[in-house]
Amino acid sequence: MSAKQLEQAAQATKTAFLFPGQGSQKVGMLAELAEQFAVVTETFTEASEAVGFDLWHIAQSGEGLNQTENTQPVLLTASIAMWRVWLNLGGIAPKYLAGHSLGEYSALVAGNAISLADAVKLVHLRGQLMQSAVPQGQGAMAAILGLDDAKVIELCEQVNIQGRGSVEAANYNAQGQVVIAGDKTLVDAVMESTKENGGKAIALPVSVPSHCSLMKPAAEQFAQALEQTAIELPSIPVIQNVNAAIATDVATLRQALTAQLYQSVQWTKTMQYLQDQGIQYMVECGPGNVLANLAKRLPNIEKAFPIDTQSRMEDALNAILVAEGKIA
Incomplete structure (x- = not known):
């Protein structure tokens, strides 16, 4: 689906997609979906070629999976693989995208603001800089x-x-x-x-104390890489972590991504924003169900779905198509 088609399809829905951050990784993630949908391994191959090492092997074997510099590109790739499966199966385009911490980059890729290849290189570097900013154990x-x-x-x-x-x-x-x-x-x-x-x-x-002032040295270096990366405003609005707001220009978007390294993730305000915009259904697009479980506690959310297995994916697809009036 093109960026314009995504934008048009998303405008009339009451659904938001949420992309998880570090901590949601698990050994063997997406193995079942990969057996059914070739786009999963195709997405991992595309991302692996961009960073120069085998992300699927890390995801399935667990070797180095919890090292921040590996965790971040693996999780981002897993989320985008699931997003592509969703679209291939005819899932509706959400009205908004939001990602928790690292998940903000997944949201930006899903919204066509950053290419997958550029994003995995960015978050691989982000992980390296974060890891080196604070000595182990401090x-x-x-x-x-x-x-x-x-x-x-x-x-x-x-x-x-x-x-x-x-x-x-x-x-x-x-x-x-x-x-x-x-x-x-x-x-x-x-x-x-x-x-x-x-x-x-x-x-x-x-291994890394994220979103605090100890990350400022990492942010200064990361800002240089962001400046050299092609970024556009997303075709589906992305709510950014540091201000629970939607950037109206690329410069503001870049600044918020840099600040995200050392400022708080405003997830409570992000969820309130989505409710205020009339969102009723949320889909967690990544391994696990941490964000879906948080969303279920919200007063105005009717349903929140994880989609990291085939049965969960199919349940969410059908339930939201019915809820949005796309099928009877």
């Missing part, structure tokens, strides 16, 4: 559950005063669910304070 991330946003910010500020680095809110994922990132000692301190204040804290198994 950074950390943790999920804080059961406290409101203001309280999480307050707990971070209390330990930051001690002058031992910084810890910040990195992902506003949902009401009562905020991920923090920063220097490991300070993340640990906020986790302890969280428990003292009646919340729950879960350390995340990541």
Whole structure:
């Protein structure tokens, strides 16, 4: 489907597509879909040729899958493979696209703003820069559950005063669910304070503290690569992470992608924006169902679908075609 056809088809729907970020990867992802749809392996071959190594092998074997520089291009490619399967099967074009962290790049590829080849090269570099920005073991991330946003910010500020680095809110994922990132000692301190204040804290198994000021050196280098990459405004609007808004020009889009490395992911506001625009159905286009599960908690969302297996894909295709009035 051409960019113009996608744009026209998307305008009348009440569906949004969500693309997951790092953490959704799993060994063997998309194996079942690849058996049924040749476009899956074709998409992985296209992306592998762009970055110069075998992304499908990493996805299926798990070798190096959790190294950030590999995780990011593999996940992006998996999401775009699923997007292509969806379109090939006659799935409707969504009205909006949004991606969580790394998933923003998947959304931009789906919206024809960046080519798949350019995007996988960008996120491979993004992963390398993020990995090298903070020495192994010095950074950390943790999920804080059961406290409101203001309280999480307050707990971070209390330990930051001690002058031992910084810890910040990195992902506003949902009401009562905020991920923090920063220097490991300070993340640990906020986790302890969280428990003292009646919340729950879960350390995340990541090697890089994303979306915090520790990533500013990486962002400065990454901005240069972004400037050299061909980018257009997407044919389907993409809601960007740092401001939960749609860029009206390419310069603003690039700036938001750079800032995304060291600023918070505004996922709660992104979901509110989609609800305010009348979105009723959401499809998670990537491995797993993390974003679909978050979307199911929203008051105005009637259905949220993961599509990472053939049965899930078919269920979502049929349900949304019926809901959108495309078939009886």
